[in-house]
Amino acid sequence: MPINIPRELPAGEILKQEKIFVMDEDRANTQDIRPLNILILNLMPEKEKTELQLLRLLGNTPLQVNITFLRMATxxxxxxxEYHLDNFYTTFETVKQSRYDGMIITGAxxxxxxxxxxxxxxxxxxxxEWTKENVTSVLHICWGAQAALYHHYGIDKFALPKKSFGIFKHSLSDxxxxxxxxxxxxxxxxxxxxxxxxxxxxKKHPELSLLSLSEEDAPFIIMSKDKKHIMITxxxxxDATTLADEYNRDIKKGAKIDxxxxxxxxxxxxxxxxxxxRSHTHLLFSNWLNYYVYQQTPFVWK
Incomplete structure (x- = not known):
């Protein structure tokens, strides 16, 4: 089933070229189906790249998904x-009276x-705070995961002696x-x-489960025991080239980076x-949408 995105969103044409089923708002309104409503708080600087990465994953499931992009008003x-933000993003003031089946909060x-x-x-x-009562399940990524751990569970981050940068092996605990x-x-x-x-x-927090560690013994996948909050560090x-883009960007800035x-x-x-x-990324997003959003969200929010 498709993702429903604004008609003129630039990512739409790329997704269609990749044969990902995309439906614009006009056609979606004619579908006799209860779609999932997903809110994406995009905090990444290159927003269009992040949009494409996330939409590619959300569009690879049998569920119809309505997407709303959120920006910070402050x-x-x-x-x-500004044209892109004005046309494809909204602010919290606009959505805070609504309820969403799922939400993604990106890194920053x-x-x-x-x-x-x-x-x-x-x-x-x-x-x-609003997500506690108004979103069925929230997927937090990188800094978004650290922010959730700090706000909801009082677990702070700490600085590393050197940037964790690259592709690492991970193991599962369950x-x-x-x-x-x-x-x-x-x-x-x-x-x-x-x-x-x-x-x-x-591990010591009674409300959290640690599902995966990296080879450096760093937490990778963390989940609240009520399954409402999922944190991916x-x-x-x-994409395959994103780390290369970051590396070349930092080299051009003269930064010391391995x-x-x-x-x-x-x-x-x-x-x-x-x-x-790639395969584990698709599995995680489809499992999240299926087990933690679709199977848990009410058909009608009250």
């Missing part, structure tokens, strides 16, 4: 046009800041959990972050990196 984005390049130093942290807290159904017991995933959270703090949604681990063939930055995590 922050001015510098890497996307602000790890160096304490949460209270982020200029939109107050608005972020309001949104996180392969029977529905979120990771179909996963290999060892799998690969991208990371790109300067901070981490404590595995011990998560890495970037399964990344080549991403286990990424470029023979550690050659001129070589094309393979996508070695």
């Amino acid at each position: 922050h001015q984005s510098r890497n996307v046009s 390049p602000i790890e160096h800041l304490e949460f209270e130093e982020v200029n939109y942290w107050g608005e972020m807290q309001e949104i996180l 392969p029977k959990e529905e979120l990771v159904r179909g996963f290999d017991e060892e799998f690969l995933a991208p990371h790109s972050r300067h901070t981490n959270v404590s595995a011990e703090d998560i 890495g970037h399964l949604e990344y 080549i991403p681990k286990n990424y470029f063939p023979n550690d050659d930055p001129n070589a094309q990196p393979p996508n070695t995590w």
